[in-house]
Structures are given as C-alpha cells and as structure tokens.
Amino acid sequence: MSELEHENENPIPIPIPHRATSILVIGAGELGTAILAALTSHPQYDPSRTKVALALRPTTLGNPTPEKRAQQDRFRSQAIDLVAADLEAWSEDELVTMLRAGGYTTVLHAGGFGAASGTMTKLTRAVLRAAASASAHNSETEMASAKGNEHRNEGENGNGNVEFYVPWQFGADYDTITRAGGQGMFSEQLDVRDLLRSQGKVDWVIVSCGIFMSFLFEEFWGVVQRRREGVSHRKADVAVEPQQGDQPAKEQVLILSPGETAQTAQTDTEGGGAGAGAGAGARKNSDSTQPSIQITALNSWDDWITTTTATDIAKCTASILYSPDPHPHTPINQPVYIAGDTLTYGEFADTIARATGRSVTRRVWPLEYLREESREDPEDQLKRYRVVFAEGRGVSWPKEETWSAEAGIEMETVEEWARKNLT
C-alpha cells in the first residue's frame, strides 16, 4: 500500500506542495533518467495530482535511434509527457514560451554536462521570466489541495507558472571553489547562483552531491582502473608520470593484498613512475592471473572526496520536491549537501580492496603534475576537473552533517557500489 493511502475505504492522500503539481525534467541522461524514476516511484506520486514532463531535443524526439525510441516509449507508458526543447539552439524567448505553454510549476535541469557556455544562464533567465509575479507566487506556495490537482495553468494567459527551479549544479560546492578557483571553469555556475539569489519570484534548491559515483569509477577519470593482466601498464600510464621541474616526482605505490590495509601494506616510493613501481610490486605480491585494481589518489592519500550515486541524487531531489513546505527538513533557496560517502583516497583504496578481495595497487598524481598536465592541454575538460578535485576545495563535506543524513535517507556507499560493480 502506498504511503499516501490510509487503511480505510476512502483513503485521504497526503497533500503535496504546489511546486510538485507539474514538474518538467530537462534531459534524460544518467541523472535525468534516475530523477524521472524517483519522481514517479515516490510514495507521494499520484499521476492525477502530479504531471511529469520530459524535455528532449527536437532532433532526439523527431528522429530517435532505436534505443532512444524504446526509452521514449517507456517514458510515455509511465504517463511522462515528452516535449521538445533545445537549450542551446533555442533563444531565451523561445524557452520562455515553451515553459509558459507547459504551465510547469517546477523546472529541473538534468542535462548540463558539456553544455555550451551561456546555456545555464540562458535557461535560468528563461525560468525567472516564466515565473508568476511575486504576489501570485506568494499565494501559490500554499499546499495544493489533497482532493486533486488544482494546478493553475496561468502560463496560457501569459502570467507565468514556474515557482521552483533545480538548476544543473549537481556536483561540487561552487561557492567554496569561487570564480578564481578551478581555473575559472565554474564561473557560470556562480552566475546562475547570483541570478537566483538576486530575485524573489522563484524558489530554488541546489543539490551538491560531490562526484557522481559512476564518474568516480570511470576508467577515463583515472582514479579506478581495472588491470586485466596483473598490473601491466599501457603506454598511456607511463605518459602520465608526474614531473616536478626536471625531476620525476616520486609516486607512492602501495600493494594491498585482500585483508591488508594501507597502514600495513608495503610502500614503494621509488621514482620511475606508476608503471615501474606498481608493476614490480604487483609481481611480488599478487597472482598475475588475478585481475587487480589500480587506485590513483588526486594529490594525496589524505585528500577527501564526497561521492553519490545518480540514483541517490535523484532520490534526494524527489524527496525535496515532494516535502511539505515549510518544513524543517525542506531546504529552500540554498545549496543542500548530500553524500553517499565521504572518505579519503587512502580509505577509498582500503574500501575497494576489502569490497572486491582483489589486490589493489596505489599511486598518486600530485597536484603540480595535474596542473602541468592541464596547462599543456587547456581544452581538455577532464584534465581541468582533475585539478579541481586535486585542489580539494569544495569537493567534500562530512557525510554525517549532510541533509541526506539528517533526513535519514539511506545512501549507497562506495563499498556497496564496489561490491555490486567491481566483483
């Protein structure tokens, strides 16, 4: 039985906040898909009270690949309305028209990774323009009636409807990184925050989740790399040896056997790079037929990371949208911090060794090395991101102090993820 229902013949649904009556999700990538699932499987979800729509690019809607067509059919079967919008190609006016026509009370941007510069501020300005006037908005913040969907479609007569916005800020704490930090790559996120903080028409929340767990485990990110043949090294690994001036920087390479921890393991600090050090160590300590895992710390073993799965980011976001308002646990007009796990790279490596039972080799990419790598290839976003994470500001927060912990939301840990995906 749904949490909405009482155990009698005439169930009285729990009221939902007005913002949850018509939700537009933009983008159906890893996060957007998870958010749609979280919104439509939430105990408060009732399609007669909450309309959920998904905006996709007109080309994706009109000419989908077989895979995307199947995905779109699945969304339609879940009563998710599909609408066309191109955040990059469309003007701000066109976005305002689309938002007003839909009469959306909440806009949630779930597809900004790699968006062209200016896209996030353009969408934010369009959202603010599609908002109801401040006086209309104040009356709209009352809870929607429990009797049904009383959502007003003011957009059709031009007054605007949007009252709540979740911008594409899923990630680090950009206030702490500042415009100067991260080589300026997050200044647009700060522009969006300035726009939101300087107005009173649209409520908003920013969900700070740290690094996506899937991203943290991607081979291309470099922190977790599976080794099929012992710890043999490809050329690419040798090419990323740290350099400090003319001297190769020393890397720490620890070889962990199952059950061993960073504190008890052998340390090999010979210069000569990850390939030489890790390879030699692994031959001494592990069976070369066993796939091993290489963990690379960005800056040091004592640096901290916060990481969250897309499913949990989505679960927290849906929970905020459906939460009663006002409520001590409903964060409005502020960044909210959530965490699946917060741990040091040393703890991370120990956790992977424990969860997988495999030998884990360890190396460090020092900050200076990563800065140099990025300076040599300034267009490479990934290398710039690594510098941000190695600088260590605004990329972690204690898990026990997060909103998700205070709200008692169960979050998937690194150990759980590794057991599911690495063993």
Ligand SMILES: NC(=O)c1ccc[n+]([C@@H]2O[C@H](COP(=O)([O-])OP(=O)(O)OC[C@H]3O[C@@H](n4cnc5c(N)ncnc54)[C@H](OP(=O)(O)O)[C@@H]3O)[C@@H](O)[C@H]2O)c1
């Ligand atoms: N903190 C972090 O670690 C962090 C933060 C953010 C993202 N990431 C990583 O980035 C990856 C990608 O994120 P994601 O998969 O959630 O989303 P994404 O790749 O950023 O977005 C994909 C969705 O956005 C849509 N889209 C793209 N351009 C559009 C446009 N101009 N107008 C309208 N819609 C547009 C795409 O539509 P089409 O179907 O038309 O292509 C698709 O549905 C994640 O898997 C995660 O690993 C990490």
